[in-house]
Amino acid sequence: MDANAPNAIGNKPGDFETALTSDDRVDLRVWLRLLTCVNLIERTVRNNLREDFDITLPRFDLLAQLDRAPKGLSMGQLSRRLMVSNGNVTGLINRLLSEGLVERSHIRGDRRTQLVSLTAAGKRAFDSITPAHAAWISEAFASLSRDEMTTLYGLLAKLKAGQIKPDERP
Amino acid sequence: MDANAPNAIGNKPGDFETALTSDDRVDLRVWLRLLTCVNLIERTVRNNLREDFDITLPRFDLLAQLDRAPKGLSMGQLSRRLMVSNGNVTGLINRLLSEGLVERSHIRGDRRTQLVSLTAAGKRAFDSITPAHAAWISEAFASLSRDEMTTLYGLLAKLKAGQIKPDERP
DNA sequence: AAAAATTAGTTTATATATAAAATATTTCGT
DNA sequence: ACGAAATATTTTATATATAAACTAATTTTT
Numbered sequence: 469m470d471a472n473a474p475n476a477i478g479n480k481p482g483d484f485e486t487a488l489t490s491d492d493r494v495d496l497r498v499w500l501r502l503l504t505c506v507n508l509i510e511r512t513v514r515n516n517l518r519e520d521f522d523i524t525l526p527r528f529d530l531l532a533q534l535d536r537a538p539k540g541l542s543m544g545q546l547s548r549r550l551m552v553s554n555g556n557v558t559g560l561i562n563r564l565l566s567e568g569l570v571e572r573s574h575i576r577g578d579r580r581t582q583l584v585s586l587t588a589a590g591k592r593a594f595d596s597i598t599p600a601h602a603a604w605i606s607e608a609f610a611s612l613s614r615d616e617m618t619t620l621y622g623l624l625a626k627l628k629a630g631q632i633k634p635d636e637r638p
Numbered sequence: 639m640d641a642n643a644p645n646a647i648g649n650k651p652g653d654f655e656t657a658l659t660s661d662d663r664v665d666l667r668v669w670l671r672l673l674t675c676v677n678l679i680e681r682t683v684r685n686n687l688r689e690d691f692d693i694t695l696p697r698f699d700l701l702a703q704l705d706r707a708p709k710g711l712s713m714g715q716l717s718r719r720l721m722v723s724n725g726n727v728t729g730l731i732n733r734l735l736s737e738g739l740v741e742r743s744h745i746r747g748d749r750r751t752q753l754v755s756l757t758a759a760g761k762r763a764f765d766s767i768t769p770a771h772a773a774w775i776s777e778a779f780a781s782l783s784r785d786e787m788t789t790l791y792g793l794l795a796k797l798k799a800g801q802i803k804p805d806e807r808p
Numbered sequence: 809a810a811a812a813a814t815t816a817g818t819t820t821a822t823a824t825a826t827a828a829a830a831t832a833t834t835t836c837g838t
Numbered sequence: 839a840c841g842a843a844a845t846a847t848t849t850t851a852t853a854t855a856t857a858a859a860c861t862a863a864t865t866t867t868t
Binding site: 514518542543544547554555557558578580581582 | 849857
């Protein structure tokens with residue numbers, strides 16, 4: 469502890485030279501509100517998935533990816549599409565395997581890669597959840613008009629484009 | 639519900655009677671884009687916090703709450719403000735305690751409650767991170783004009799208001 | 809005041825998530 | 839063809855998060 473460390477006022481190092489105007493607070497407020505909205509909606513979806521279908525959101529997301537790719541996906545492709553680490557996908561797939569919702573098959577020619585795809589049970593489970601999921605999302609956005617949704621969609625496009633994405637290889 | 643709802647085609651007989659029009663896809667697309675934006679920005683913030691300050695986002699968020707409440711907060715208040723479970727707060731506080739960034743004190747009159755507050759070191763750490771954090775957020779939203787930020791802020795207000803929140807006690 | 813209910817918090821079991829190291833396997837340079 | 843580099847995935851250690859069960863203290867009821 470410092471002997472004389474009362475109030476360290478005005479301790480602003482010159483590292484962040486971005487013109488920090490009063491807009492900063494606007495940015496922060498928008499960011500916090502954005503976070504709040506997403507967290508509230510996501511929480512609802514998680515709770516509904518658990519209560520109504522006894523499944524978690526990450527597992528549902530994984531099933532959704534596989535549903536879109538009938539030929540199956542490799543672990544790496546799943547990792548990239550879900551934007552999570554490889555190790556995370558390993559754990560998720562193991563749990564879904566033990567639940568019988570997905571299956572693995574080897575690829576000829578490359579013994580490192582494995583193709584993951586939905587089982588019939590997995591497909592059935594996913595199809596049974598989808599309409600409810602769509603309804604929840606619909607309800608979550610019910611307070612915005614169609615025009616407002618369009619505006620929001622456009623703003624989010626710009627926001628997304630502004631995030632520098634390193635590389636994405638499908 | 640509006641009796642004159644447009645094309646209520648193929649209403650499912652069962653549970654989800656909400657008129658599922660073609661708008662559903664719009665909702666889903668907006669939701670997915672919203673999620674993507676938040677995930678991209680949050681990932682950047684997490685990485686920057688780890689690389690530049692060797693701290694995690696949940697710990698930073700907790701410090702931020704304590705910084706705003708100089709008198710300290712109880713575990714329950716922290717749990718409510720951060721919108722996470724009690725047990726989660728217990729773990730976070732234990733780690734921050736062992737890092738010397740926060741401290742606990744008993745309250746007279748109620749031996750169940752403990753007040754958590756920032757230590758000098760915690761306050762120092764938080765103050766050193768804040769400007770960088772603001773700059774990251776500023777940069778994340780740089781692709782939107784001031785007007786667009788205002789519009790977005792308004793739309794998010796409506797969206798947030800549309801989520802039914804049970805109760806919130808400050 | 810004793811029993812019942814509420815409140816505050818921790819503990820436990822489990823799931824999700826990451827980073828970094830480890831293990832295979834394939835491909836590339838020479 | 840051989841060693842080096844790259845690729846695909848798993849393993850390990852750790853952090854975050856929840857729900858449900860539990861402990862302890864305070865209030866409320868009767």
